[in-house]
Amino acid sequence: MCQGPHHAGPEHGPAVGLSAVTSHGPARHRCAMTTVPAALGLTCDQVASLLTAAGRAPSLHNAQPWRFLVRPQVIELWADPQRRLPAADPTGREQRLACGAALFNLRLALHGLGIRPLVTLHTDGDHPELLASIRFGGRRPPTPLQQQLLAAVPRRRTNRLPFTDDPVTPGERAVLHKAAMEEGAWLHLVDDQQERSVVACLAAEAHALQRADPAYQAEVARWTAVTPGRDDGIPARTGEWRPGAHERWVMRDYTGGQGRSNTSAGIPFEREPAIAVLTSYALGPYGDVIAGQAMQRVLLTATVEGLTTSFLSQLIEVERAREQLRRLIGGPRGPQVVLRIGRGWPVPATPRRSVEDLLLHATPETV
Numbered sequence: 405m406c407q408g409p410h411h412a413g414p415e416h417g418p419a420v421g422l423s424a425v426t427s428h429g430p431a432r433h434r435c436a437m438t439t440v441p442a443a444l445g446l447t448c449d450q451v452a453s454l455l456t457a458a459g460r461a462p463s464l465h466n467a468q469p470w471r472f473l474v475r476p477q478v479i480e481l482w483a484d485p486q487r488r489l490p491a492a493d494p495t496g497r498e499q500r501l502a503c504g505a506a507l508f509n510l511r512l513a514l515h516g517l518g519i520r521p522l523v524t525l526h527t528d529g530d531h532p533e534l535l536a537s538i539r540f541g542g543r544r545p546p547t548p549l550q551q552q553l554l555a556a557v558p559r560r561r562t563n564r565l566p567f568t569d570d571p572v573t574p575g576e577r578a579v580l581h582k583a584a585m586e587e588g589a590w591l592h593l594v595d596d597q598q599e600r601s602v603v604a605c606l607a608a609e610a611h612a613l614q615r616a617d618p619a620y621q622a623e624v625a626r627w628t629a630v631t632p633g634r635d636d637g638i639p640a641r642t643g644e645w646r647p648g649a650h651e652r653w654v655m656r657d658y659t660g661g662q663g664r665s666n667t668s669a670g671i672p673f674e675r676e677p678a679i680a681v682l683t684s685y686a687l688g689p690y691g692d693v694i695a696g697q698a699m700q701r702v703l704l705t706a707t708v709e710g711l712t713t714s715f716l717s718q719l720i721e722v723e724r725a726r727e728q729l730r731r732l733i734g735g736p737r738g739p740q741v742v743l744r745i746g747r748g749w750p751v752p753a754t755p756r757r758s759v760e761d762l763l764l765h766a767t768p769e770t771v
């Protein structure tokens with residue numbers, strides 16, 4: 405049993421419904437590359453580029469659980485109920501985190517096109533899957549930081565390989581911390597050695613609990629070590645190192661047990677990666693979307709800084725571990741994401757669905 409010290413946004417507005425759609429339906433420009441509708445005064449190719457950037461966001465098991473309803477005056481972000489992972493994520497919290505990350509990428513991509521995004525986050529009980537609406541908020545050139553973060557979108561990766569032992573510097577930590585704060589969240593870096601031991605112990609316990617859960621294992625098997633050619637899930641090659649049972653910070657095996665043992669290959673995992681816990685001030689589903697945006701800003705900032713990252717989500721998915729973690733780091737807010745941060749070697753990109761596949765078409769339920 406792990407024990408340790410206990411220490412004690414965006415605008416709201418009405419959702420746009422039928423009024424945003426002309427009597428002839430959404431405007432469709434003839435585009436060579438895509439069947440995506442035009443919107444927000446952009447061409448369909450430009451809208452396709454926004455959705456491509458959004459779709460590069462991270463998501464649990466690479467389920468890519470987002471959909472976009474593109475109307476002339478608004479792009480709506482909807483969670484896809486078919487792509488929620490009920491064993492690991494029964495409440496849809498991690499799905500909303502992923503959607504928040506996609507929203508952050510979409511915001512950046514709009515900035516890249518010189519458009520200020522006007523974002524409405526929804527808390528509306530009628531359509532719990534409608535998470536955000538993005539409208540044209542005026543023209544403004546992107547800042548250098550926005551350009552840097554946008555350039556990092558296709559370069560960011562989840563890196564489950566061993567990192568080097570080089571530490572994350574105080575300057576880099578300060579930049580990561582600021583990135584979370586800019587998006588209304590808090591990044592707690594777990595530095596205290598006693599705290600680190602407790603977090604490692606909680607992670608190992610939570611990992612063991614999930615390994616003993618057949619529903620969780622079956623879900624992992626459906627989404628990881630997937631066959632080549634699939635456009636979602638985690639292909640075997642990105643998880644080709646199988647962590648040993650003794651590892652402190654990397655435990656999940658996404659290779660279907662087929663990966664090479666890093667122990668036998670003589671490449672040890674780093675001893676002391678930076679471990680960071682992201683918490684958001686806002687609570688509930690709305691708070692999850694905010695946390696997802698903050699998570700993505702932290703991940704992209706890390707990429708800009710030349711750092712690499714992976715997740716330790718068993719600490720959040722197992723409710724008892726999450727509660728102990730919350731008490732350990734203090735404060736009333738529930739931890740949302742736990743990250744391992746360091747320096748590593750390049751890893752290949754995971755696949756993504758086509759932009760057309762991300763489109764949600766208006767139905768009586770969506771208007």
Ligand SMILES: Cc1cc2nc3c(=O)[nH]c(=O)nc-3n(C[C@H](O)[C@H](O)[C@H](O)COP(=O)(O)O)c2cc1C
Pocket residue numbers: 460461462463464465466498499501502560561562563564637638656714715716717718753754
């Ligand atoms: C909310 C959330 C939780 C995640 N948890 C884990 C995790 O516990 N372990 C892990 O290795 N990857 C985790 N991931 C990373 C995903 O597996 C990864 O984003 C996905 O495979 C896509 O790959 P990419 O991040 O390299 O684009 C998580 C991602 C998200 C958004």
